[in-house]
Amino acid sequence: MNKLGLIIEPDELEPYLHNPGVVIVDLCKAKQYALAHIPGAHFVEYADIVHIERPVMGLLPSEIQVSIVLSRLGITPDSHVVAYDDEGGGCASRFLWTLHVFGHNKTSLLNGGIFSWTNEGHAVDTKIPIPKPSDYGVKNTYRYIADREYIKDNLNNDNIVLLDARSADEYTGKKKFAFKGGHIPGAVHYEWVSAMDTNNNLRLLPDEKIQTRLDQLGINQNKEVICYCQSHHRSAFTYFMLRVLGYEKVKGYPGSWSDWGNQIDTPVE
Numbered sequence: 001m002n003k004l005g006l007i008i009e010p011d012e013l014e015p016y017l018h019n020p021g022v023v024i025v026d027l028c029k030a031k032q033y034a035l036a037h038i039p040g041a042h043f044v045e046y047a048d049i050v051h052i053e054r055p056v057m058g059l060l061p062s063e064i065q066v067s068i069v070l071s072r073l074g075i076t077p078d079s080h081v082v083a084y085d086d087e088g089g090g091c092a093s094r095f096l097w098t099l100h101v102f103g104h105n106k107t108s109l110l111n112g113g114i115f116s117w118t119n120e121g122h123a124v125d126t127k128i129p130i131p132k133p134s135d136y137g138v139k140n141t142y143r144y145i146a147d148r149e150y151i152k153d154n155l156n157n158d159n160i161v162l163l164d165a166r167s168a169d170e171y172t173g174k175k176k177f178a179f180k181g182g183h184i185p186g187a188v189h190y191e192w193v194s195a196m197d198t199n200n201n202l203r204l205l206p207d208e209k210i211q212t213r214l215d216q217l218g219i220n221q222n223k224e225v226i227c228y229c230q231s232h233h234r235s236a237f238t239y240f241m242l243r244v245l246g247y248e249k250v251k252g253y254p255g256s257w258s259d260w261g262n263q264i265d266t267p268v269e
Helices: 012-016 029-037 063-074 090-103 114-118 148-151 168-172 207-216 234-244 256-260
Strands: 022-026 051-053 056-059 080-084 107-112 160-164 222-228 250-252
Touching: 012 114, 022 222, 056 148, 056 250, 056 256, 080 090, 080 114, 090 234, 107 168, 148 256, 160 234, 222 256, 234 250
Parallel strands: 022 080, 080 107, 160 222, 222 250
Antiparallel strands: 051 056
């Protein structure tokens, strides 16, 4: 099998639909999956790949929880996992980021998700495939993660950039979905949807266009970038976007603002 990239186009995925080494995972809404999905794609509920401790949402699931999901899908250490969704990549990216954290790096994001697939004439199916379960036990590598204490300890570190992927109103505190409103001190704002091409089935914008904006914001590859949003759902897409561009020092903040904004001792701007 040829090596598949971090981002994959529908035409590139087409030849692998019946390849046993490739597992396609659908993170669309359940109704969308029932209506039409990529042939052979296995459905995963978003709730099954996150952990919740209210009011903190989007925490990292346990090793056992992830192992159960991957084993149920028939994924093995040798499997190449391709994920997609129906929202431009947030849910799919969160799933793939989780795989990276747990040491499974053979992954691809379908560029544009179900939109690019269906709008460009690729076949869809309603049949639900039955995978052959595996016994895949994964371990947390603690890579690609930044927690609250790590961020607090590095607020004045010039070699680290905090990237806030929420809306402008959330960033400024005009809208808040936690006890506190605003953003982590020093965080740079780059809303996740800003990287999507609405005229090209929600694909990522061309690399050079995204990179130009990142350069303007001072987000270069020499620095460690920590992505966050409300729960590390939208910012998981930002994490993946940076990885596609070649950024290696990228981390996600599970829990994100639902964690930071609900603590008494966390500073905000």
